[in-house]
Amino acid sequence: MSRQGRFSPEVRERAVKLVLEHQTEYDSQWAAIGSVAAKIGCTAETLRGWVRQQERDTGRREGMTTTEKERIKQLEREVRELRQANEILRKASAYFAQAELDRRSKR
Structure with missing residues (x-):
């Protein structure tokens, strides 16, 4: 059985999308991650992991998809x-x- 956590895939996807769409409005991607994480109720580190995985899945970052x-x-x-x-x-x-x-x- 897969460990899903308390956030649905839809929430994860939306949070990542928000970070990627609005990161230019912040000083750094980390600042955007911190802002979005506070709004959805997860830790910034959790959201950072989701963002990094999305970047790997889309080929913008090296690593396993x-x-x-x-x-x-x-x-x-x-x-x-x-x-x-x-x-x-x-x-x-x-x-x-x-x-x-x-x-x-x-x-």
């Missing part, structure tokens, strides 16, 4: 499941091999 992050999470989950399955199969194989040895020694 949201889609790439989701794909990596999916692959890590799949690797974890496959490792668990391999461990189960390894233990089952060892169990049946031991059972076969026990059966042969009783003859």
Whole structure:
């Protein structure tokens, strides 16, 4: 289950849009972020993270996009499941091999 937080995607998107549209009215992007964050009730650092991710998603900043992050999470989950399955199969194989040895020694 994904950790969404207390802000809907619509609120996040609108807050980022406000920062990007109005940053020229402030001395710095950080000042714009602080102003918008106060208005929507989140911390400036939270909003800064949303803005940075939007910049990565649109190619204005280097780094992993949201889609790439989701794909990596999916692959890590799949690797974890496959490792668990391999461990189960390894233990089952060892169990049946031991059972076969026990059966042969009783003859």
